[in-house]
Amino acid sequence: MRQSRVALVAIAVAIPLGMLATVYTGGRPAGTIAAEHKVQVVASFYPLYDFSSHVAGGRADVTSLVPPGIEPHDWEPTLGDVTRVRSADMLVINGAGFEAWVDSIGAKKIVNTTEEIELEEYEEKEGDGHGHGVVNPHIWLDPVLAKHQVEAIRAALAQADPDNADYYSENAASYTAELDSLDALIRSELSSCDKSEFIAFHDAFGHFAERYGLKQHAIHGVSPEGEILPQRLQQVIELARSLGISVIYSEDLVDSRLAEVVAGEIPGGRVLVLSPIEGISSNERAAGIGYIEKMMENVANLKEGLGCA
Ligand SMILES: [Zn+2]
Numbered sequence: 001m002r003q004s005r006v007a008l009v010a011i012a013v014a015i016p017l018g019m020l021a022t023v024y025t026g027g028r029p030a031g032t033i034a035a036e037h038k039v040q041v042v043a044s045f046y047p048l049y050d051f052s053s054h055v056a057g058g059r060a061d062v063t064s065l066v067p068p069g070i071e072p073h074d075w076e077p078t079l080g081d082v083t084r085v086r087s088a089d090m091l092v093i094n095g096a097g098f099e100a101w102v103d104s105i106g107a108k109k110i111v112n113t114t115e116e117i118e119l120e121e122y123e124e125k126e127g128d129g130h131g132h133g134v135v136n137p138h139i140w141l142d143p144v145l146a147k148h149q150v151e152a153i154r155a156a157l158a159q160a161d162p163d164n165a166d167y168y169s170e171n172a173a174s175y176t177a178e179l180d181s182l183d184a185l186i187r188s189e190l191s192s193c194d195k196s197e198f199i200a201f202h203d204a205f206g207h208f209a210e211r212y213g214l215k216q217h218a219i220h221g222v223s224p225e226g227e228i229l230p231q232r233l234q235q236v237i238e239l240a241r242s243l244g245i246s247v248i249y250s251e252d253l254v255d256s257r258l259a260e261v262v263a264g265e266i267p268g269g270r271v272l273v274l275s276p277i278e279g280i281s282s283n284e285r286a287a288g289i290g291y292i293e294k295m296m297e298n299v300a301n302l303k304e305g306l307g308c309a
Pocket of ligand 1: 073
């Protein structure tokens, strides 16, 4: 790379400016200089980081805005984060309202990975009273919908860095094949179960449940944080008892003692993790654990809770 830059400088000195474009585009691909600067991608939180990294391979730099191990629901960007996003070529987001701060952060380009996905809206229960429909944002937990998110990332990278478009297409195709395998594995693992209903820690598994013919209940609403009233807890305990559920699910990034409380009140109750994969620890990341591996752990724990063969 250094050599080609030296060569170009030499050409620029030796020829009149008007000829430079001809020599430049004729001699080498127009992206040669741009290629020295890898496309800088900032992904909002973990699944977007993992999907973007798989598509980018080694040819674009991907970082995660929300640090590893931090719950992203109530996360707010710092001034440093704003600077980082503004200097990046693109900000990859989940969309569907998950990143409430996105409009004010000033990204050069926003890649909304769920923009093209048509999902059923439901009426917001406590909102501003306008009664507008909202979509549950936990779209990445359905591997079939996640493929659309991967495709949106591929298209954005190909547009920003056309010289590497084929490379990004290959990466996206191979990751999409992994998502297809995951989808097939989930279908087969959950094909013969005693139960079809489960109690998640927060309302993150609706799209997943719909995809696989299950029914999700949740202790918390759309975010895993905030107060749970005793009446709500009592409802969950009664629901678990009436469904004959013994496994209550907790999460990896939040204090999930509430799950223990519920489990303590039901026959044979115990707690397993059902991760919404909203962030993973640095240790997991270092061990090469990503979205696919976390989904497989989820499936193993769901099999126990649902009593699958
Ligand atoms: Zn969530």
